[in-house]
Amino acid sequence: MNKDLVSMVSLIYYSMRKLFLRRRFVICIGIVIFVIIVMFYASISIDGDLFFGINLLDRLILSFFAALLSMIYGTTILAEDIEDKSLVNVLTSPVHRCVSFLGYYIALCVSVGIMMLLVTAAGFFAYFIPAGIGYRRLDIFISFFLLTFMATIVYTIFFLTLNLIIKRTIYFGLFYVFVWEGFVGFLPGRIRELTLSHYIRSLGSHVLTEGDISRYSGSSYLASIYVLTIFTILVLIIGCGLFWNKDFP
């Protein structure tokens, strides 16, 4: 196997192990429990109404927890390696720094993706099991999870790169998640086009056929795909460049 690939796989394995075995994983478990309680309670309150259930998944998971979990893990994966000095192993390896940065990004995407799968599954089944799950609803679950995973891919690269630009990323991250994505992203008018959640929800309006998200009047399917893809690639390139040129004393 190519040496760069071996190195990247090792970094992915090591970073994922760190993300799942550290105490911070408790946050994910806490979110899963919270989502189960909220969704189950909602389900028995309104007899598992499909429209309402998707609205809840949208507000709770897609619009909030996808960005929040990406922020929590994205702002810490590299920062922790810098702080505990284990980054020295990565920097002194005979591998291009961009390969290492890509390794961190893949580890982050896969880890947060798995966590979002747990959160989405917990919320979906807690809501729909009492009312019964048919093939159609499973189809909705798969579409909804893919949408959430897409959001994770976009948000994680943003927060990972942010680590290399500002020091106290977590504060900026909180502001971004709660104020920019959580508030500005839901304002009427064109200003919401400046948020990532607008394009993710626009995409959702073309993928899902139920819930408020399906009626969301946003950008076209292709425009949303283009914006999210170009944003991800552009930020990934910027992140690679910054990581490549950064001093790590």
Added chain:
Amino acid sequence: MKPILTADNLSKWFDEVIALNSLSVSVGRGITGLLGPNGSGKSTLFKIAMGMVKPGRGEIRLLGQNPWSNPALLQHVGYCPDHEYLPPDATCREYLKLVGGLRGLSGWSLDDRINEAAHTLEIIKSLDRKIGDFSKGMKQRIKVASALLHDPPLLILDEPLTGTDPKLRKRLIEILLMLNKVEGKDIIVSSHVLPDIEKLTDRVVLLYKGRNIASGKVSEIRELLDQYPHNIVIESPSVRKIAEELMEYDWLYSLEFNEGPERILVKVSDPKSFYDIFPEIVLDNGYKINEMYSRDEDLDSVFRYLMEGRI
């Protein structure tokens, strides 16, 4: 013979702090000691040489190449940093697998290299123990073993002997000598304890406040340093017995017990004799040494003395 490391007017600032100040140095093959107190620029020089930090001004060459943005060069260099960074929840084998993987090793070749490095550093029996359970000395061995994994011809070791007890210090020195003599590896090793360096090599470079203030044979440097008493802190459950033993020697300047529980500050006028005799005292009596290190302040004053007239 081509030098393995050269720096020409190399400077580096971190905000307002100058870490290297127009440093010019040339390090040849074999073992070379880099001597200087904390903050003298040893680690910064190593970090620049390993491509972790960009030089501010001047030029540096490692094995004839510019190390910045040059990952291919790192295939030929093994690095052991001075700081503690080992994951306490991983076993020694898991950690070495990670480092080997990052260096592009996999499968049987990685397992073989782990066993070989562990055998060299005598940690083979501890490979499956958690790193968190290890002593400082064992951790230093693991760090050196990880630097050996990809079998590089050059080793850059930043303070590998710091915090080790005399017995392990002696053994590590023997291992480093073997790596040079038997395996032909070039080694650049830093320390702030001259007697440690002296046992490894007769070639040293003295750094102080980011400058090369002297380089050459150890014997010449030692003559200057030995004019000053050295302060050595020893932590052991048997400090009182150790003190009694040390009082027999005329090079003992003073003993102070106010360093904390089970700690003693030993001032000696002849550090070489102390470092020669002390391991024998420990081994003969079976004393347990938790920690032993040389105080920097004394060395600092010597370096200041050496710097006079050079700035």
